[in-house]
Amino acid sequence: MRLESKVLIVGGGPAGATAGRVLAAAGVDCIILEKNPQGTKPCGGGIPFGAFEVFDLPRSVIKRxxxxxxxxxxxxxxxxxxxxxxxxxMVERREFDSVLRDMARAEGAAVMKGSFVKILESGKTAVRSEAEIGGQRMEIRSGYVIAADGVNSRVRSSLGMKQIxxxxxxxxxxxxxxxxxxxxxxxxxxxxxxxxxxxxxxxxxxxxxxxxxxxxxxxxxxxxxxxxxxxxxxxxxxxxxxxxxxxxLWERQPLVRGNVLFAGDSASHVMPFTFEGIYYAMRAAQFAAEALIQGDAKLYRKIWRQRFRSRFLLMKTLWMAFLKNERGMETLLSAFRDERVQQKGIRLWLDKTEGRGSFVSFVNALRKYVLF
Ligand SMILES: Cc1cc2nc3c(=O)[nH]c(=O)nc-3n(C[C@H](O)[C@H](O)[C@H](O)COP(=O)(O)OP(=O)(O)OC[C@H]3O[C@@H](n4cnc5c(N)ncnc54)[C@H](O)[C@@H]3O)c2cc1C
Missing domain, CATH: 3.30.9.10 (D-Amino Acid Oxidase, subunit A, domain 2)
Incomplete structure (x- = not known):
C-alpha cells in the first residue's frame, strides 16, 4: 500500500505537531506519523508563559x-x-502533546498512528519512506520529510547520521x-x-x-x-x-539534508544549561514549516541561525565553562545571587518575544561576574 503527501512529519511531539499545525494552516497537505499517541515522554513539563503566548496555546493544559x-x-x-x-x-506531556496534535488536526493535518521505519530513497524532488501503520508495511511518498522524532531519531539513523x-x-x-x-x-x-x-x-x-x-x-x-x-x-x-x-546537548547539526529537515530533539534544539527543549522544538518546527511554505527548505537554517544561534552559543559557552565541576558551578551560580542577574536571566527565559534587548542586558549583567 502507498500513501502520498506533500510533507511527511515523523513524530507527533511538540516539534511534529507544531510543524503540522503551521503547514496545514497554510493549506499544505501533510501527514503527522506518531508511533505512540498514548505515551508520556519522561519530561519535567515546564514551559515558560511566553511560549503559550507565541503559540496561542490553551491555558487549560497548565496544571500549576x-x-x-x-x-x-x-x-x-x-x-x-x-x-x-x-x-x-507545568503541563502533563501526554495531554499537552495530544492537545498540540488536535490543534494540527483542526487545521487539516492528517494525524496517523504508525511507526516510521526507514528512508527508502531520498531524491531531489521526493522522498520515499517506509512506515508501519496498522500492522502493515507501507510506502509514503512525500516532497519533504520533517524529522521530529526526538533524540533517538530513526530518520537520522536511517540516513547514516551520528547519534545526538x-x-x-x-x-x-x-x-x-x-x-x-x-x-x-x-x-x-x-x-x-x-x-x-x-x-x-x-x-x-x-x-x-x-x-x-x-x-x-x-x-x-x-x-x-x-x-x-x-x-x-x-x-x-x-x-x-x-x-x-x-x-x-546542543551542537551544530545539519538542519537540512536534501529534502529532509530536522527539528527539535532530532536536531539537538535544547537550550544548553537550562535544558529547555519544548519551546525550542516548537519554534524550530515552525521555522522549518515556514521555509517549506515559502518553497525554500534552506531558508530554515537561515531563520534558525538568525533567531537563536547567538543565545545557544552563549549558553553553551556557560555550560562548558562552568557546569563540568563543582567549582565552576559555584562560581556561575554565585552570579545568580545578584538580583539584577536573576531578573535579567528570568526575563530572557520566560519572555519569548526574543528582542535582542533582553539578551544583551542579561549578558551585560553577567559580565561583572563571568569573563567572556
Ligand atoms: C527528563 C527530562 C526532563 C525534561 N524537562 C523539560 C522541561 O521541563 N521543559 C522543557 O522545555 N523541556 C524539557 N525536556 C526536554 C523536552 O522533553 C524535549 O526537548 C522536547 O520534548 C522535544 O520535543 P520533540 O518534539 O523534538 O521530541 P519528543 O518530544 O521526543 O517527540 C518525538 C515524538 O516522535 C515520536 N516518534 C519517535 N520515533 C518515531 C517513529 N519511528 N515513528 C513515529 N513516531 C516516532 C515519539 O513517540 C514522540 O512522540 C526534558 C527532557 C527530559 C528527558
Missing amino acids: RIGILRVSPPRSGPFEIRFESGYIG NSLHTLGVKLPLEKPFRDNCCEFYFDSYARGGYSWLFPGGSNISAGTGSTNPKKLEAGLQRLLLMRGFPASGIRENGLRGYRIP
Missing part, C-alpha cells in the same frame, strides 16, 4: 504556575529567585505531598549531576524528581541523594516507575 526557583549550589547555601512577573506553566550527544537523565514521579511548595521548582547542582542538575518540579498530581548528568554511572546515586536530602523515601524507586531518557 511556578513563580519561584530554589537553587542549591554544591558548596554554599541555597537561594531563591522570585519572578517579578510571568510564570512557568546527550545528557543522561533518570527520573521518577513522586506523590505530591503537602510540605512541598506547589509554586516552586527546585534545582540542585553537584558532582552527581555533572553538566546538568537534579530537580524537583511539582506537576498536576505528582512531583517530577530526577538527575541529569553527562556521566550515566552516577545518576542513580544522585537521585537517591536528592530524595534522601528532601525527605522522600529513596528505597523502592526502581519499583516506582524509574525512567531513564536522554536530553540532547
Whole structure:
C-alpha cells in the first residue's frame, strides 16, 4: 500500500505537531506519523508563559504556575529567585502533546498512528519512506520529510547520521505531598549531576524528581541523594516507575539534508544549561514549516541561525565553562545571587518575544561576574 503527501512529519511531539499545525494552516497537505499517541515522554513539563503566548496555546493544559526557583549550589547555601512577573506553566506531556496534535488536526493535518521505519530513497524532488501503520508495511511518498522524532531519531539513523550527544537523565514521579511548595521548582547542582542538575518540579498530581548528568554511572546515586536530602523515601524507586531518557546537548547539526529537515530533539534544539527543549522544538518546527511554505527548505537554517544561534552559543559557552565541576558551578551560580542577574536571566527565559534587548542586558549583567 502507498500513501502520498506533500510533507511527511515523523513524530507527533511538540516539534511534529507544531510543524503540522503551521503547514496545514497554510493549506499544505501533510501527514503527522506518531508511533505512540498514548505515551508520556519522561519530561519535567515546564514551559515558560511566553511560549503559550507565541503559540496561542490553551491555558487549560497548565496544571500549576511556578513563580519561584530554589537553587542549591554544591558548596554554599541555597537561594531563591522570585519572578517579578510571568510564570512557568507545568503541563502533563501526554495531554499537552495530544492537545498540540488536535490543534494540527483542526487545521487539516492528517494525524496517523504508525511507526516510521526507514528512508527508502531520498531524491531531489521526493522522498520515499517506509512506515508501519496498522500492522502493515507501507510506502509514503512525500516532497519533504520533517524529522521530529526526538533524540533517538530513526530518520537520522536511517540516513547514516551520528547519534545526538546527550545528557543522561533518570527520573521518577513522586506523590505530591503537602510540605512541598506547589509554586516552586527546585534545582540542585553537584558532582552527581555533572553538566546538568537534579530537580524537583511539582506537576498536576505528582512531583517530577530526577538527575541529569553527562556521566550515566552516577545518576542513580544522585537521585537517591536528592530524595534522601528532601525527605522522600529513596528505597523502592526502581519499583516506582524509574525512567531513564536522554536530553540532547546542543551542537551544530545539519538542519537540512536534501529534502529532509530536522527539528527539535532530532536536531539537538535544547537550550544548553537550562535544558529547555519544548519551546525550542516548537519554534524550530515552525521555522522549518515556514521555509517549506515559502518553497525554500534552506531558508530554515537561515531563520534558525538568525533567531537563536547567538543565545545557544552563549549558553553553551556557560555550560562548558562552568557546569563540568563543582567549582565552576559555584562560581556561575554565585552570579545568580545578584538580583539584577536573576531578573535579567528570568526575563530572557520566560519572555519569548526574543528582542535582542533582553539578551544583551542579561549578558551585560553577567559580565561583572563571568569573563567572556
Ligand atoms: C527528563 C527530562 C526532563 C525534561 N524537562 C523539560 C522541561 O521541563 N521543559 C522543557 O522545555 N523541556 C524539557 N525536556 C526536554 C523536552 O522533553 C524535549 O526537548 C522536547 O520534548 C522535544 O520535543 P520533540 O518534539 O523534538 O521530541 P519528543 O518530544 O521526543 O517527540 C518525538 C515524538 O516522535 C515520536 N516518534 C519517535 N520515533 C518515531 C517513529 N519511528 N515513528 C513515529 N513516531 C516516532 C515519539 O513517540 C514522540 O512522540 C526534558 C527532557 C527530559 C528527558
